[in-house]
Amino acid sequence: MASKLQAVRGMNDLLPAVTPRWHAVEQCLRAVMERHGFAEVRLPLLEPTELFARTIGEVTDIVEKEMYTFLDRNGDSLTLRPEGTAGAVRAGIEHGLFQGQLLRWWYQGPMFRHERPQRGRYRQFHQIGAECFGSPAPELDAELIAMTARFWSELGLGGLRLELNSLGSREARAVYRERLQDYLRGHFDLLDEDSRRRLDSNPLRILDSKNPALSELIAGAPSLPDHLDAASREHFDRLCELLDDLKVTYTVNPRLVRGLDYYGRTVFEWVTDALGAQGTVCAGGRYDALVEQLGGRPTPAIGFALGVERLIELLAVSGIDPVQPRRMWYVVSTPGPCRAQALRLAQDLRAGDDAPTVLVDHAGGNFGKQMQRADKAGADVALILGEEELAEGTVTVRLLRASEPTQRRVPRDAVIATVARLASEEAS
Ligand code: ATP
Ligand code: MG
Numbered sequence: 001m002a003s004k005l006q007a008v009r010g011m012n013d014l015l016p017a018v019t020p021r022w023h024a025v026e027q028c029l030r031a032v033m034e035r036h037g038f039a040e041v042r043l044p045l046l047e048p049t050e051l052f053a054r055t056i057g058e059v060t061d062i063v064e065k066e067m068y069t070f071l072d073r074n075g076d077s078l079t080l081r082p083e084g085t086a087g088a089v090r091a092g093i094e095h096g097l098f099q100g101q102l103l104r105w106w107y108q109g110p111m112f113r114h115e116r117p118q119r120g121r122y123r124q125f126h127q128i129g130a131e132c133f134g135s136p137a138p139e140l141d142a143e144l145i146a147m148t149a150r151f152w153s154e155l156g157l158g159g160l161r162l163e164l165n166s167l168g169s170r171e172a173r174a175v176y177r178e179r180l181q182d183y184l185r186g187h188f189d190l191l192d193e194d195s196r197r198r199l200d201s202n203p204l205r206i207l208d209s210k211n212p213a214l215s216e217l218i219a220g221a222p223s224l225p226d227h228l229d230a231a232s233r234e235h236f237d238r239l240c241e242l243l244d245d246l247k248v249t250y251t252v253n254p255r256l257v258r259g260l261d262y263y264g265r266t267v268f269e270w271v272t273d274a275l276g277a278q279g280t281v282c283a284g285g286r287y288d289a290l291v292e293q294l295g296g297r298p299t300p301a302i303g304f305a306l307g308v309e310r311l312i313e314l315l316a317v318s319g320i321d322p323v324q325p326r327r328m329w330y331v332v333s334t335p336g337p338c339r340a341q342a343l344r345l346a347q348d349l350r351a352g353d354d355a356p357t358v359l360v361d362h363a364g365g366n367f368g369k370q371m372q373r374a375d376k377a378g379a380d381v382a383l384i385l386g387e388e389e390l391a392e393g394t395v396t397v398r399l400l401r402a403s404e405p406t407q408r409r410v411p412r413d414a415v416i417a418t419v420a421r422l423a424s425e426e427a428s
Contacts, residue, residue: 010123024322049077055086057261059202066113080112093296106130120278129305136300142242165256166236176227262287282306327356330374333385
């Protein structure tokens with residue numbers, strides 16, 4: 001016996017029982033982003049490994065230990081994308097799109113990180129994200145953050161909290177970095193292995209540690225906002241003002257740093273207590289230096305990404321079903337020439353955007369059996385084609401969810417109107 005083949009650990013199959021929920025969420029968010037002028041980009045899942053090392057940063061969880069990296073048949077090092085920003089920046093530079101005008105991009109799709117699989121943390125997971133290129137204005141930060149706030153309100157989700165911070169300028173961070181190092185060196189014995197390693201290379205990342213044993217130490221660390229440069233302070237104050245004005249509620253979290261190196265100034269996360277340890281649903285920030293750092297024209301930018309699995313889980317634990325019920329009609333027919341009629345009827349009824357789902361019974365058997373399947377499929381209308389209907393050019397329309405059995409035999413071209421009339425009679 002061959003051994004059973006299974007999906008790669010941490011990589012999930014999304015089966016028909018769940019995909020309607022995914023579609024509903026994706027459609028909702030896409031509509032909100034379109035209303036804000038964002039256009040979709042679809043970029044490769046594979047990029048040169050160097051791209052991620054140079055953007056995300058060598059001393060980060062992602063680049064140090066989470067990437068799926070391999071040599072292809074030419075011996076080139078490629079990596080399955082762990083996030084979407086690096087590829088977006090690469091594409092913008094490659095196509096010469098950073099010319100000073102404002103670009104609003106969004107993307108969605110799978111990301112890959114070799115993490116320990118657990119609730120809300122997978123090795124293939126999905127993000128929906130957006131990137132804006134071409135403006136340093138705090139108004140843009142505010143608009144983008146307000147857009148994410150609108151996601152939750154349109155989905156009917158309460159209980160997500162917005163945390164906000166500013167990382168300041170590169171120079172201000174350098175000063176802060178030394179202060180932080182001094183503090184942490186003074187408590188070297190309390191640091192875990194990861195933090196000791198990062199103490200020299202990337203001490204800010206220690207603030208982002210998930211290790212609860214470090215939380216007290218981190219709480220006592222010098223505060224990043226106390227070290228902000230004047231321009232970043234002004235940017236941040238203005239952003240707070242604008243969010244107040246837009247009635248987007250936030251809390252300033254001076255420890256919020258984000259796990260990627262490219263951020264500066266604004267960083268934010270949407271967090272919930274309803275998902276256990278993996279409580280960050282959406283995260284983003286400014287990365288004004290990144291485009292230039294990768295060889296493009298200086299182009300200030302800000303973006304975010306949200307974890308679709310976490311968002312869908314949050315909807316589930318909040319008791320929200322985003323799926324709009326679809327009307328479903330089910331065609332049952334007697335064997336023989338009625339079958340072709342059934343196909344043709346279904347074909348006609350499916351025309352147009354607002355057409356219902358129309359299923360044709362293909363398993364056969366008597367009407368009783370077929371009606372049982374109609375019921376099981378969740379149909380609300382059965383359309384019956386027997387010998388008599390075939391001879392007359394009619395169809396019997398039966399409402400399956402009506403309080404009393406309701407059916408009418410009507411000409412084929414009156415089916416749609418008849419269903420509508422019976423349904424409204426039933427409703428009244
Ligand atoms: P975390 O701190 O939870 O590891 P992160 O800072 O690594 O998150 P980002 O790189 O900012 O995450 O990605 C943005 C969002 O993508 C996260 O807020 C989260 O919702 C989602 N996400 C990140 N990694 C995973 C994963 N392994 N599985 C599922 N969702 C994830
Ligand atoms: Mg992570």
